[in-house]
Amino acid sequence: MLFVRKNNSSSIYSKTNEHEYFIKQLHKKFLSNKNEIIKFKQRLIKTGKAYLFSAQTSKQVNLTLLSQQKLLSLLKVHYQNWLNFTVRIWVVWNSSEYFSELTGHLLEDKTRQCGQEAKLSQYLKYISTPVKKSSILLLNEKLNKYKAGKKIDLDKVYKDFLWMPCGDLHGEPWTKKQFLEYVNNFQISQDDGVMAIDPSQDLHLNAEEKLLIKVNREMAYLRDYRDEIRRRTVYFARFLYQEVARRFNITYEDLMLYSTPEVFELFKGHKLLARELQARRGDTIIIIKNNKLKVLVGQDRDKMLKEIVFADNSEVKEIKGLVASKGKVQGIAKIVSLDSDLKKINQGDIMVAVTTHPEYVIKMQLSSAIVTDEGGLTCHAAIVAREMKKPCIVGTKIATKVLHDGDLVEVDAEKGIVRKI
Template sequence: KLSRLFMRESSKILHAPLPSLTDRQLIKLFKNCLLYHRQQHGIGASISWQADADKERVTRGIWQKIETHLRQTGSSHELADIFGILTTPEQESLAALEEKDFLRLAILIKSKPKALRIFKTNEASEIMKKLHQADESLYNKINKHYRNYCWLTYQYKGPAASLEQFLGRWQTLVKGQSDPKSLLKKFISERKQVLNQQKLLNKQIKLTPYLKKIVRMGQRLVYIKDFRKYALYHGMYCYEPLFIEIGRRLGLTISQIWAMNTWEIPDALLKRQFNVHELNERQKLAVAYTDAKKYVVYTGQTARNFLTKVVFEKQFQQMIGELHGTPACSGKAVGTVKIVNLPTDMKKMKQGDIMVAHNTNPNLVPAMKKAAALVSEAGGLTCHTAIVARELRIPSVVGVPGADKILHDGDRVKVDATHGIIKKI
């Protein structure tokens, strides 16, 4: 609910005539949005992120309770095979909804000879210009899809996906051998299959009412965390034109506005109180420190001195034959390791590689789709890697300490995602 309210309020920024608003009106718009942002990111995080972030407490708790039930009832089911199915949410993620809408538009493009020819014979930068003349209805539908979903990969500072990126995806699909109708049918069928398996398993393993509630809680956590994250990306995307306008009035860049604390923005715009040197220093290096008595931002040498005194917790396994983690989606795969932590790393990925990351995010999904298996240091059934693995049915092991430090590009490994084991071969 908080995420939906935040999305509703932040959308008002996109529809506001920002240049014609007064300074006070801009700040009112910002504060109204920030109210829901704080609740969504504060209260929401305590429910959907912190609950499982430390040592996968929720994931392991659900796992252990179901494991005990299977043992006590003498069930022949292997928990690793069914855990991902049981904890799959009934609701589809926003990424899944975009994929279905994308495929439906690809089907429409292929059904229209003129539009198909435009996509096949033009650069992405020229497609919309020619499509507007040839098929205004399709032109409008593509623009609507772009507006509805361009922010999915925005994260905290953008950029949003460009229209050309969407057009490029459609181009690749309609030029290739894959049939969008078959892909959509498979996508929907696999989703139904998982939900049907879920219903069948509930009957077969005879979960108690209490365990059903626990499993349902796991499903809701997975969905809420994913939805909350996308709502946050939407909000950050909506802030961008507001911050650009505030920066224009103050003679500052959007990066300098981003470097402000939220309570500094009203003072900057209404009182013209801000320190340009400090904002520039924060962009180079900044440490935000808080305790029960104070909140302070250190920059420059002060920040470096502070960091030398901080003891960071490190958890690494040694590669003695194998690494262990939590199964997120069962299955097995053999392949070549590619470390992918940033979008710039994605060019390394080839079909069938084993993708290893500290954690994944929506920007990395194109690479994840190529993977024979996914491995991440971030863990828990609510981590992004686990969510995408279940949606795409890719074998995955999460919660592997130091995975992207111990494994290296080019390593040949065998991933047993049913038992949470990675072995070098």
């Protein structure tokens, strides 16, 4: 496994054959027994609760009064819970897009066979609707009501959702001012008017096909659950790491350049040298092999990059993906790799992102269309775009690599194609 951070944007790479084998095994596991997805869901939720609880402890006690040993113990418990949760969200992150695409193709084929093409959008809405609403949808519902003139306690909403921007330990929670700016810029979302219909009866689906739809909807929920737990936990874990930084006279920003094993080494008196920290502020590679982690910078990083064979997208003329929300528009592409890139988005621009997050919603409302590298019919971008009735193509894999800021592009979300004009 390879983590590459370049220009403050991080990407994860694995060998193509290993990834394909992993997906095949997940397909076999979840579609061979109807109980497997339920058991997996239960385990993921259980480990998610433990992960969140271990971080909440840091807010419930006075960390400054803890002994070094007790603080280290809290860190190790939190780290183990993170590992237990992460191995399961890795399954969701890798497979939800696959199952979404598989389900979409199934419905397209079945509607043609059964002469039900007119209902395809209703079937797609059903299979792409999570079994339970995520926090971002609940937040949007509250703000829709507030914008419509209904009485909503914004102070309570702020306290309930201030963790929303905490995608990782670098992220910071909303200040009250930032939250109110978000509310002020929020636009009311209209229902798309499409009624969700369970396709099972109309399309005469067999047991395996019905199970595929169930797995897809459960994965849609777990994908959102994964993101919510991660953000809520990060909000609380920040207090824990801030205390570590204070004790060892390190800035929080520098501590974020340490790996977890290196954080543990601080308690033995081992700090990273200033020159190593300086090097890690630039482009970095983290390689994990045989359960061992290594950070590469400078010449070691450059040598590794030369050994990796990346796909050549220089001759790509058309970008293809899944239609998540129909429509066809032309506009100026703006590439969003980091949260800081959101400020580039102006009214009518086309947002081209690796993926989207809750804090992207305001800029998604300004965009005329949304295109993502990652995701399936049940991802955040797809769900929000349908609510906003904006053209959206997801799962292109290469859009952010092929397109550049300022490109005039056409998003044909009838056929799932993005073209440079």
